[in-house]
Amino acid sequence: MxxxxxxxxxxxxxxxxxxxxxxxxxxxxxxxxxxxxxxxxxxFNEANTNLLKGVLRLDPSNNFARFDHHEILHLARLYFEDFSTAELAELHYQLELYIDVVRGVPDFYNLVDVGALAIKMVKHKYHICFPLVYRLIELALVLPIATATVERCFSTMNVVKTDLRN
Missing domain, CATH: 3.30.160 (Double Stranded RNA Binding Domain)
Structure with a gap:
């Protein structure tokens, strides 16, 4: 070489x-x-990219090194049907308190993915203390499944809907 x-x-x-x-x-x-x-x-259009960036900010690895509450708030705004204006204002305060709390709990130090984070939140009952943050984590966990289901439906539609059947 x-x-x-x-x-x-x-x-x-x-x-x-x-x-x-x-x-x-x-x-x-x-x-x-x-x-x-x-x-x-x-x-990936801009909306998809913003959605993925917001989900990335929930990543608990390296003691929440990627956490950015402004990006996470932007993620919540993308789910406008799931979060009211009042809940968005409340989410801002929950995120600030949430990151201080979870960074101080040793159980959250070695987490590597959002699924493990959700499990630890339920174990420590933080899903009750921070319900809006937990709702975002749930939405992030459901996103790949929902996307795959829609893609599968469109693929099936291409098989069913042919020129002969129109």
Whole structure:
């Protein structure tokens, strides 16, 4: 991989001839990464991206290192039918108190996913103390199942609804 590409007389920025490893890293690997990123951008619109960012902020790993209550409030606003205006105002205060409480409880230190967080919240009865936060966690846990169910329905609809059956 460190051999010089003889068919190319292109030199790098520092004047060195191009090697196979450089060609692999720059011209092939970076191109593939760009294509994958473009495909992801095409599949996920801004609303989907905001939804995933909000769910990521609930992640309990590294003692809630990704926790950001503003992003989580934005996630709650996306579920406008599940949270009233008064509940959104209450959620703001619950989130501030919630993060202080769970960061101080050793049982929450080594959690790795939102499912384990929900289990610990029920065990410590925090689902009663922080019902709006728990509702968001429940919505985050249901999201993949609900999305898969809808995708499955549309796939089935394509099979059932053909030109002959219209």
């Amino acid at each position: 460190d051999e010089i590409i003889e068919s190319r007389r292109i030199t790098l920025v520092d004047g060195e001839p191009m090697t196979y490893i450089h060609h692999f890293h720059v011209e092939i690997f970076a191109t593939v990464i760009d294509e994958v990123a473009e495909e992801l951008n095409n599949r």
